[in-house]
Amino acid sequence: MLTLYGKQFSSRLLIGSALYPSPKIMQDSIRAAGSEIVTVSVRRETAGAKTGDAFWSLIRELGVTVLPNTAGCKGVREAVTTAKLARELFNTSWIKLEVIADNDTLQPDVVGLVEAANILVKDGFEVFPYCTEDLSVAMRLVDAGCKVVMPWASPIGSAKGITNRDGLKLLRDRLPDIRLVVDAGLGAPSHASEAMELGYDAVLLNTAIAKAADPVAMAGAFKSGVEAGHAAFKAGLLGARDFASPSTPVIGTPFWHAVS
Amino acid sequence: MVTNLKPHAASISVIGAGIAGAWQALAFARAGHDVTLYERDSAAMTQATSHWAGGMLAPWCEAEASEPVITRLGARSLDLWREALPDTPFNGSLVVSHPRDRADFDRFAKLTTHHARIDATKIAALEPALEGQFRDALFFADEGHVEPRDVLPRLHDRAASAGAAIAFDTNWQPDDLKNGKNNIVIDCRGLAAREDGDTDLRGVKGEMIVVETDEVSLSRPVRLIHPRWPLYIIPRGDNRFMIGATSIESEDRGVSVRSALELLSAAYAVHPAFAEARIVEIGAGLRPAYPDNLPRIAIDGQRICVNGLYRHGFLLAPALAELTLGYVERGAIDNEVMRCA
Numbered sequence: 001m002l003t004l005y006g007k008q009f010s011s012r013l014l015i016g017s018a019l020y021p022s023p024k025i026m027q028d029s030i031r032a033a034g035s036e037i038v039t040v041s042v043r044r045e046t047a048g049a050k051t052g053d054a055f056w057s058l059i060r061e062l063g064v065t066v067l068p069n070t071a072g073c074k075g076v077r078e079a080v081t082t083a084k085l086a087r088e089l090f091n092t093s094w095i096k097l098e099v100i101a102d103n104d105t106l107q108p109d110v111v112g113l114v115e116a117a118n119i120l121v122k123d124g125f126e127v128f129p130y131c132t133e134d135l136s137v138a139m140r141l142v143d144a145g146c147k148v149v150m151p152w153a154s155p156i157g158s159a160k161g162i163t164n165r166d167g168l169k170l171l172r173d174r175l176p177d178i179r180l181v182v183d184a185g186l187g188a189p190s191h192a193s194e195a196m197e198l199g200y201d202a203v204l205l206n207t208a209i210a211k212a213a214d215p216v217a218m219a220g221a222f223k224s225g226v227e228a229g230h231a232a233f234k235a236g237l238l239g240a241r242d243f244a245s246p247s248t249p250v251i252g253t254p255f256w257h258a259v260s
Numbered sequence: 261m262v263t264n265l266k267p268h269a270a271s272i273s274v275i276g277a278g279i280a281g282a283w284q285a286l287a288f289a290r291a292g293h294d295v296t297l298y299e300r301d302s303a304a305m306t307q308a309t310s311h312w313a314g315g316m317l318a319p320w321c322e323a324e325a326s327e328p329v330i331t332r333l334g335a336r337s338l339d340l341w342r343e344a345l346p347d348t349p350f351n352g353s354l355v356v357s358h359p360r361d362r363a364d365f366d367r368f369a370k371l372t373t374h375h376a377r378i379d380a381t382k383i384a385a386l387e388p389a390l391e392g393q394f395r396d397a398l399f400f401a402d403e404g405h406v407e408p409r410d411v412l413p414r415l416h417d418r419a420a421s422a423g424a425a426i427a428f429d430t431n432w433q434p435d436d437l438k439n440g441k442n443n444i445v446i447d448c449r450g451l452a453a454r455e456d457g458d459t460d461l462r463g464v465k466g467e468m469i470v471v472e473t474d475e476v477s478l479s480r481p482v483r484l485i486h487p488r489w490p491l492y493i494i495p496r497g498d499n500r501f502m503i504g505a506t507s508i509e510s511e512d513r514g515v516s517v518r519s520a521l522e523l524l525s526a527a528y529a530v531h532p533a534f535a536e537a538r539i540v541e542i543g544a545g546l547r548p549a550y551p552d553n554l555p556r557i558a559i560d561g562q563r564i565c566v567n568g569l570y571r572h573g574f575l576l577a578p579a580l581a582e583l584t585l586g587y588v589e590r591g592a593i594d595n596e597v598m599r600c601a
Contacts, residue, residue, distance in 0.1 A: 023552075023553070054459075054460075055462060
């Protein structure tokens with residue numbers, strides 16, 4: 001089971017609710033992914049908290065835990081204000097905290113992020129900070145009181161997969177008691193598997209599913225990828241080695257085959 | 261199925277004279293039925309969702325984010341537009357992208373058909389104003405566009421010439437239906453149909469901006485790849501261009517600064533001269549949509565509801581009118597769009 005701020009979940013695939021061709025396809029994709037936690041962008045989809053009730057009821061129908069997201073916030077104050085709006089709207093202390101440094105890369109502003117996390121934790125929020133794979137930043141977030149840290153694999157929506165495997169591995173090794181979620185940049189189920197094989201607790205996805213030609217089928221594919229990666233991690237993966245290690249005895253192999 | 265309809269003596273009340281209702285009235289009037297079209301707004305139709313529409317007739321571009329039924333009905337609609345209004349421009353549409361959105365451009369090309377990938381020379385030949393702006397583009401040669409605010413009154417006129425009576429400034433309630441055997445009500449009220457309990461409907465905000473400049477001239481809509489929305493620059497008459505539209509899950513009717521920035525910068529990305537254009541109008545409409553964003557013809561006895569046209573009103577209305585007519589006259593059922601009570 002995955003435990004996040006005291007709540008237990010069996011699915012390790014968190015999913016976003018934006019960019020689908022229709023709300024119906026969004027619902028079907030979330031069901032196909034088996035996700036129990038759905039992120040909802042507070043800024044973009046609420047327009048001053050006047051979002052159509054119809055859209056909310058479609059999310060509520062799913063019976064999932066909503067993780068509001070301060071998507072696109074560019075400063076500490078804006079992120080904190082948005083988090084408070086989200087708490088009112090969704091009646092939850094959970095917040096996915098995004099503080100964006102740059103509109104082109106959607107790179108996290110890690111300085112602002114730590115500051116905002118400090119403010120929000122003191123205010124009683126349970127914070128899911130979206131950060132880079134930098135260890136010192138992750139440690140500051142933990143110091144601030146975050147029990148969950150969500151490093152990117154690569155920039156939001158880039159579909160590049162894990163670009164700094166060693167960095168993510170280091171985070172896992174150094175923060176064994178923190179729930180680590182790879183957030184952003186995953187493009188293929190194999191990327192999600194890789195993150196889980198590294199020992200990550202979960203992954204968070206949106207674009208790779210929502211913008212697939214068949215989002216519902218892709219959601220199922222990611223579900224399998226996450227499960228395979230997690231099962232492989234628990235089963236204990238072999239470390240890589242430089243030479244082949246034969247799984248059948250070489251005794252009896254003719255020497256002209258053995259040396260080729 | 262309704263079996264007691266008498267095809268050539270039907271009395272048809274169409275409620276709502278937006279694009280869906282206008283086409284229903286036209287189709288039934290032309291087929292010789294006794295049609296009355298009711299509209300609570302005045303003839304200017306400024307309250308209608310259609311007033312804010314782009315008027316794109318782009319069934320193949322739409323395949324990027326829509327199901328095949330939209331393309332099927334849309335392609336049929338193109339023929340019906342041609343037949344009803346032969347001067348409808350079918351100059352095709354161009355799809356271009358900013359270099360940073362290249363991956364989305366390639367995705368668009370992969371998910372759509374009926375296009376040719378053209379180079380800078382060909383772009384300049386089609387749209388001289390865009391010379392040197394883009395390395396390549398997708399050209400959807402068979403697509404067209406209409407100017408909603410011109411075309412809607414023309415459709416009303418056509419329907420009237422074909423014998424339909426049109427009552428503007430008239431509230432009509434479906435409960436008024438007298439259950440005479442030949443009375444059929446076609447409810448095309450869009451979001452207003454929620455008042456009678458169609459709770460599946462929701463409004464999806466679409467924001468648009470009209471600008472005016474004589475420095476740019478385009479003869480077809482240009483679609484700029486955007487990570488979230490299908491954004492078009494659509495040439496109107498009188499040096500005007502409509503830039504639209506966003507697609508936001510909200511029933512607020514305001515236009516946000518963020519949306520305005522995105523729309524205007526889209527125009528600027530297509531041609532820098534748009535920076536000097538005058539802003540003529542900024543507005544937003546609420547499109548009626550069902551959870552699957554697909555249109556629906558719901559049949560319940562003498563009452564037929566045509567709704568959920570979402571972003572595709574001008575694209576789908578003719579084909580939906582043809583389907584409704586086919587049902588009333590022959591009992592023909594289209595399983596993809598029709599639901600029978």
